[in-house]
Amino acid sequence: MGAPATAEVRDSELIARFQKGDEQAAAELVHRHTAAVARFLVIQGAPDDELDDLVQEAFIKAFRGIGGFRGGASFRTWLLTIGSNLLKDRQRQWKRRQMVELTPDVADPGADPGGEAEAAAAAERLGEGLGRLARLQREVFLLRAQQGLAYGSIASALDISEGAARVHYHHAVKRLRAWLQS
Amino acid sequence: MAAELNESDELREPLAGALKALDERATRRAAAVDAARVAAHVLQRLREEPVIVMRPRPWNLTALRVAAAVAVLVIGGAVAQRLLVGPRGSGMAMGLPVVTSAEGLVVDSTDATQETALLAAVDDARAAAHGALPATTVLVEDLTEQELQTLLSTMENRDGAL
Numbered sequence: 001m002g003a004p005a006t007a008e009v010r011d012s013e014l015i016a017r018f019q020k021g022d023e024q025a026a027a028e029l030v031h032r033h034t035a036a037v038a039r040f041l042v043i044q045g046a047p048d049d050e051l052d053d054l055v056q057e058a059f060i061k062a063f064r065g066i067g068g069f070r071g072g073a074s075f076r077t078w079l080l081t082i083g084s085n086l087l088k089d090r091q092r093q094w095k096r097r098q099m100v101e102l103t104p105d106v107a108d109p110g111a112d113p114g115g116e117a118e119a120a121a122a123a124e125r126l127g128e129g130l131g132r133l134a135r136l137q138r139e140v141f142l143l144r145a146q147q148g149l150a151y152g153s154i155a156s157a158l159d160i161s162e163g164a165a166r167v168h169y170h171h172a173v174k175r176l177r178a179w180l181q182s
Numbered sequence: 183m184a185a186e187l188n189e190s191d192e193l194r195e196p197l198a199g200a201l202k203a204l205d206e207r208a209t210r211r212a213a214a215v216d217a218a219r220v221a222a223h224v225l226q227r228l229r230e231e232p233v234i235v236m237r238p239r240p241w242n243l244t245a246l247r248v249a250a251a252v253a254v255l256v257i258g259g260a261v262a263q264r265l266l267v268g269p270r271g272s273g274m275a276m277g278l279p280v281v282t283s284a285e286g287l288v289v290d291s292t293d294a295t296q297e298t299a300l301l302a303a304v305d306d307a308r309a310a311a312h313g314a315l316p317a318t319t320v321l322v323e324d325l326t327e328q329e330l331q332t333l334l335s336t337m338e339n340r341d342g343a344l
Contacts, residue, residue: 023225023228026221026224026225027221027224030217030224031217031221034215034217034220035209035212035213035215035217038211038212038215039205039208040208041212042208042211042212043204043205043208048211048214051211051214051215052215052216052219055215055220056224056227059220059224060228063228119199119200119202119203122196122199122200122203123203123204123207125200126197126200126201126204145193145201146201146205176197177194177197180197180200181196
């Protein structure tokens with residue numbers, strides 16, 4: 001027996017099926033990419049109580065705008081940038097309403113308190129540093145370093161040149177390193 | 183972390199460790215999002231508000247075509263009017279009511295200044311009617327019988343007065 005049939009179906013095929021009205025294709029796309037979208041949003045500062053809604057909204061926006069998906073980037077990369085834009089808009093609204101609350105990190109119950117403390121502090125510090133980066137720098141850095149995407153794919157998703165993506169990445173690394181060492 | 187970074191992109195400490203810790207934390211929190219629940223909500227929303235596949239909007243093209251047609255008509259009309267009617271200045275001159283004859287005017291009561299003005303007006307009117315430049319002088323041959331009589335009568339009166 002080979003791999004499950006769904007694993008063999010490429011995103012592009014699911015997208016084509018969805019465009020013909022196949023709901024199950026949409027559901028499959030959601031199952032495949034929910035974790036990555038949620039992780040990408042959390043690392044950019046999405047609060048836990050908004051996370052479900054943000055992820056749903058990112059998929060809704062993606063499906064509604066599927067006609068505009070050019071295929072230059074992967075569906076996941078495109079989805080991540082949609083989620084990122086959505087988060088940015090929400091953060092702006094939250095700021096206007098002065099409802100911003102930093103979500104306290106939930107400690108891993110199985111973690112060693114002594115060993116984890118340093119890592120948690122570093123993560124906290126990096127989270128702050130990411131928040132201080134210019135938006136394109138942050139997105140390029142996370143798409144490259146967290147998601148492991150190629151520059152070509154990042155450039156296509158963000159509508160910038162590959163060279164610009166490299167420059168943003170290196171600037172981000174330089175600034176984050178300086179921030180962590182300051 | 184799914185990063186497949188080449189040597190030049192490889193992150194060094196302390197950034198690499200901090201990113202690893204941050205990513206682990208994000209992964210734990212992201213795990214709270216249930217993909218099945220998200221899929222159910224997304225499908226429900228899609229059923230309630232069906233997806234409209236984005237295509238170039240036809241009304242946009244129609245509006246552009248109408249605007250282009252109106253622009254062509256306006257510009258073409260202006261050019262045609264200019265070619266057929268001529269420049270605005272000459273058109274106005276042709277349209278103005280111009281007295282081309284002093285016939286019927288009673289000039290018995292006019293004085294010398296008024297007569298000079300009358301002759302000048304006759305001169306200008308003729309020039310305009312014939313499309314020629316206004317003459318600086320009016321010759322006796324140019325006057326009508328009535329004008330000539332008026333002129334002579336005025337001269338006689340003036341001589342008499344002197």
